[in-house]
Structure formats: C-alpha cells, structure tokens
Amino acid sequence: MVRTHLNRERIAQAALDFIDEHGSVSLSMRKLGTYLGVEAMAIYRHVEGREALLDCVLQRLMSGVVDGLDEALGQSWQGYLQDIAHRIRDVAIRHPKAFPLVVTQHPAAPWIRPPIRDLDLIEHLLRTLREYGLPDDMVVDVYQSFSSFLMGHLLLEAMHAGADPTAPATAIREEEAPAPAPFGRINLDTHPTVQELSGLLQRNTSEEQFEIGLEAMIDRIEANLRS
Amino acid sequence: MVRTHLNRERIAQAALDFIDEHGSVSLSMRKLGTYLGVEAMAIYRHVEGREALLDCVLQRLMSGVVDGLDEALGQSWQGYLQDIAHRIRDVAIRHPKAFPLVVTQHPAAPWIRPPIRDLDLIEHLLRTLREYGLPDDMVVDVYQSFSSFLMGHLLLEAMHAGADPTAPATAIREEEAPAPAPFGRINLDTHPTVQELSGLLQRNTSEEQFEIGLEAMIDRIEANLRS
DNA sequence: ACCTGAACACCGTTCAAGT
C-alpha cells in the first residue's frame, strides 16, 4: 500500500529511470511492473503496449528541450540554433542509454528527422527561423541539415557514454588479458596503422568536434544566405 | 534433404536476407532455423548466440566496402573519401532495414566510430590518408568527422527508406482518414508553420544534401590543411 | 561431428475474474 494510482506520466518516468540504469533492451513490461510495485499487466490499462511505452519515454525525454526556449530569443538565429543544439546534447549526455530510442522508434511521419522529432520543437524551430527572416526553403534546409548534424554527433557520443563499463557478453577468463580493455579482442599486428595511431584514436574530442562542427554548419548557412 | 551443411557464412547471409525482408526485430533464432530448413538450435553449433549472429550480419554487410577500394587510389585523398562515402551510402540504401545495426550493436572498442567500424576499413582509411601526406592528428580527425557525417546522413536515409509502407501499429479503421499518410496522426491546427511548410518538408533532398555536405566537409579539411 | 527435441526461464499480450 505505497500509493499506487498508476498513470501515464508515472509509468513513463519509471520506464526512463529503468532504462537509464539498465538499458532499453532489458526493459520488460513485467520488470517495469515490479519496479512500479504493481502486477505488471496493470500497465496496459494506461499505455497500449511496449512500443507505445517506449514512445512515451521518448517524448518525456525530449519534451524538456522546448520548455524555456523562448527566453533564448531576441538574440540571433545563430544563437538560437546554438541553444537548441546544446539542450539536445545535454539530453544525449544525461541519458545515453535512452537517447538511441530517437533512431530505434519509428517517427510518426517520414519527413520528421530525428533527433528533432518532437512536433512542438519542430514547430518552434520552423516558426522562429522564419521570424528571423530566413526564406522558407532555407528554413526547411536548416531543419534537415541541423538534424543530420545532431544525429551523427550525439548518437556517437551517447554510444560512447552509454557503453557498459561492465564486461562484454563473453565473460572474461581470469587467466588471460587483464588489459585495460580498449584493444581487448583486436589484433594489432594485422592493423599496424591503427596501432601506431592508437594514442590519438583514444583521445576523446567529442565536445570540441561538436562545437567546431556546429560553428561550421552555421557559417555555411550564413554563406548560403548571402548568396 | 536439400543440402544442409550449415556454416557461419551461409547463416550470416540467410540472416541478412531475412532482415532485409522482415527487419531485425522480427529475426528470431527459431524463424532463422526454419528459414534455413534446419531445426533452429543447430545454429548454436556455428555462432555463439543471437548477439553474435547480428555481429556476423553486420560484418557481412560492411565487408564489401573495403574490397576493390585500392583501385580507387592514385587520385587524391578527396576522391578517396568520396569513394568510401558513396560505397557506404550504397550499403545503407540497399539494406535500409539492416543498416541501423551499425548503431544498435555495440562496437568492439570505444574509439571505433560507426558506421566505419570494420577494422580492415579503418586500417585502410588511416593508412591511405597517411600515404597522401596528411599529418597524424589530421588523419584521426578526418576519421572522426567523416564517421559523424556518414552516421547522421545515412541513418536518416535508411530510416526513411526502411520505413514500412504497410500500416503503422494501430490498424487503420476504414471509416476514418484514407489520407495519403504523411500527416496521418498529426494535428496540423496546433502546428501552423509545419502545415504551411508541409510541401517543402515532404520533398526528399537526401541525395543533394549528402553530396553538398560531403563536399563541405572535404573543403573544411582542405582549409585546415593549409592553415 | 553435426543435428534434434525436450526442457527451462523468460517474454508480450489477452481476457475473465476479482474488488
């Protein structure tokens, strides 16, 4: 008797918490049930099924991005894009195990481009860019380029951050390889260039690359606007 | 008695064929068994489990990229990158249902950046860029930027191409909405800008965007080289 | 050496029954 009173929001939040901890493949209706202190099949009274549940999680994950976005206005479309980019990056970094849902869950329409798939955010983006005076074809072009950019960078960052520090599927035998991992099962002898560049390859430059790439994309839009 | 003689390659090919047709979530060991005309659990004699099976599919999917890549040499590193980019794009377009495995399956090491995750291809890329005279830190930088770029563009293209033309999960009731689909469950009244730009949004400019973005990335590398 | 078939522990989902 711990306060049941199930509802859509409580379920979505619990599912997100569970995914943050154990990953989305480990989430089952039954486990989420016991996680909620309820008999599992009670969830179906509030959400249509597992697929719909993951859609709820995704929406909860992304709904925070558009909130408070208006305050960032009044500057420039460049600053506005920077703001959105960093907000979505925060989501990807804070929820690395949940973020890949943006690509796993099929969007509601084919012209929706993850990770910008929340309709309110799309509306906000298109409307705001228009208000800053960008022509319509340019507005749509920015939406599409921007999505691709975020997708590429953030999915890779999330994969990196969300990778289990725990051992891979094949359990480690104690007698072999107490190595620090990054070249565990990779034969460096047959890939000498990888070996020689291993130091550089292991450097994590995600944040710089993100900032540089974002700047470059904005520069490219500016150049297009002038031509 | 149709020639069984199971082996790793035949299994991987059959799994890829199955995924191309039905998607990777529908692939089960049992279904693949009957698809191969074999008693399902026979697969375990050749691959360790479902996860390993998907890794095999992924490897088969990408192994073709590095083959015949040497012939493209002798030109310039720009042409070389263009060649790889288009080869990987071909894979994404020809196997839209299988391509998302590049992000679903965790890579063997954290410094590996999908979709360029085949070790032979990574070795080839790093070595070749070096031979063209790029400095080491630039070589690694190109690997990373290039991966992000391909990831963003190709995953979105694959999602678009692989989306089921069949109805979504919620079966369509006959009396409502015989609409052509792209705005099926989306309320356009609350998203007027989306409505006004719907014509532009539905245009498929994936290929142009890919070519333009690729060119821009290469230009950026050239500029970095001169500075 | 390779495949089979029964078995185990888990799934998503449905539905009649409880309160």
Place this chain on the structure above:
DNA sequence: ACCTGAACACCGTTCAAGT
C-alpha cells in the same frame, strides 16, 4: 474504474540424446 492471475503463443539458450 482499476488491478489481478491464469493462460496463450512466442522467445533465447542448455543439454542430453540421437545419427
């Protein structure tokens, strides 16, 4: 109105048994 519990059809994986 909301939750329960049994049931059904499926899973991945193990293992002794067949040939």
